[in-house]
Amino acid sequence: MSTLVAIRDAALNSGGDYSPAKEKAATRGVFNGRSPLLHRRIKLLLGGFKFKLLICFAFLSIVVWFSSKIGPFMEWNPHPDSSVFSPSRGGFTVLINTWKRNSLLKQSVAHYASCRGADAIHVVWSESDPPSNQLRSYLNDIVLKKSQTAHKPNFKFDLNEEDNLNNRFKPRPDLRTDAIFSVDDDVIVPCRTLEFAFSMWQSAPFTMVGFVPRMHWLDQKTNGMTQYKYGGWWSVWWMGTYSMVLSKAAFFHRKYLELYTNEMPRSIHDYVTKERNCEDIAMSLLVANATNTSPIWVKGKIYEIGASGISSLNGHSVKRNKCLNDFVALYGSMPLVPTNVKAVDARNEWLW
Numbered sequence: 628m629s630t631l632v633a634i635r636d637a638a639l640n641s642g643g644d645y646s647p648a649k650e651k652a653a654t655r656g657v658f659n660g661r662s663p664l665l666h667r668r669i670k671l672l673l674g675g676f677k678f679k680l681l682i683c684f685a686f687l688s689i690v691v692w693f694s695s696k697i698g699p700f701m702e703w704n705p706h707p708d709s710s711v712f713s714p715s716r717g718g719f720t721v722l723i724n725t726w727k728r729n730s731l732l733k734q735s736v737a738h739y740a741s742c743r744g745a746d747a748i749h750v751v752w753s754e755s756d757p758p759s760n761q762l763r764s765y766l767n768d769i770v771l772k773k774s775q776t777a778h779k780p781n782f783k784f785d786l787n788e789e790d791n792l793n794n795r796f797k798p799r800p801d802l803r804t805d806a807i808f809s810v811d812d813d814v815i816v817p818c819r820t821l822e823f824a825f826s827m828w829q830s831a832p833f834t835m836v837g838f839v840p841r842m843h844w845l846d847q848k849t850n851g852m853t854q855y856k857y858g859g860w861w862s863v864w865w866m867g868t869y870s871m872v873l874s875k876a877a878f879f880h881r882k883y884l885e886l887y888t889n890e891m892p893r894s895i896h897d898y899v900t901k902e903r904n905c906e907d908i909a910m911s912l913l914v915a916n917a918t919n920t921s922p923i924w925v926k927g928k929i930y931e932i933g934a935s936g937i938s939s940l941n942g943h944s945v946k947r948n949k950c951l952n953d954f955v956a957l958y959g960s961m962p963l964v965p966t967n968v969k970a971v972d973a974r975n976e977w978l979w
């Protein structure tokens with residue numbers, strides 16, 4: 628407090644240019660004097676200010692608490708459950724890619740069945756043995772039990788005998804929605820976050836909308852060819868720039884399944900089959916090449932259940948760099964478009 632007074636005094640006594648604010652402060656006299664009496668008054672004033680601030684804060688807390696209780700009756704709350712999801716605008720198909728992790732699969736199917744936008748849940752199964760009857764009936768039951776809506780999600784397995792990462796993007800004749808939510812069996816996206824991302828996708832249905840951003844950084848030029856570096860989460864976080872969202876948790880239009888399987892160069896399929904990796908980079912390049920625009924990263928907490936997958940294995944980033952550069956060489960130019968846009972749910976961002 629005394630520092631404040633000293634600064635004000637210095638400013639007032641510096642004899643500088645005329646300023647109305649200065650004059651006002653001077654004529655009010657409160658900050659101008661030096662007597663102990665005035666000091667005490669200032670202290671009192673500021674003490675009172677603190678007290679008022681405390682009262683204000685308490686009052687605000689009560690208002691926030693109260694409005695959360697009576698929210699549904701308030702005029703500015705259009706939906707009782709405050710969800711952006713509207714069934715009249717269609718839902719999405721959750722496409723879960725799994726491989727020999729039945730306990731994780733059970734958890735994620737149960738979770739996605741409880742999300743109101745999920746019109747169907749398809750599990751991409753890539754093992755020589757089909758799923759057991761026990762697993763099938765367990766999953767069918769859990770979908771019916773967890774579903775929150777009258778319309779129960781359609782549950783089915785898409786069987787593939789061969790273990791091949793291209794399987795996850797095979798076109799499916801029985802899809803009822805344009806929106807695909809592609810997800811790994813160990814990734815859980817909370818329903819509210821998922822439905823927010825879905826509404827984002829609906830306003831840009833040919834773009835990929837997802838939760839796991841990645842970037843291609845310029846590396847160097849070697850004999851005329853530009854080399855890129857695959858940028859992981861930390862570089863995206865640091866720079867705030869990305870050009871891909873990974874299909875381990877992303878929405879895209881079902882037409883890209885068709886494009887991936889039937890139009891994408893065969894050499895990319897073979898590469899993915901052989902390397903058992905990079906199907907997500909291939910999908911990002913495909914969508915970028917088809918749209919000439921960037922994907923959309925949606926802010927939201929996502930949870931990885933179970934032990935971590937291949938991304939923690941040694942040599943992963945070397946492989947990813949290589950795929951990226953090999954695929955780009957096949958395209959002839961870099962189709963990825965960097966962006967800095969991040970979509971946030973305004974309901975969670977009330978501190979503007």
Ligand SMILES: *[C@@H]1O[C@H](CO)[C@@H](O)[C@H](O)[C@H]1NC(C)=O
Nearest residue numbers: 890891892913916917957958
């Ligand atoms: C990229 O897009 C163009 C234009 O749509 C298309 O002609 C070309 O085949 C695509 N490239 C690849 C490698 O898919």
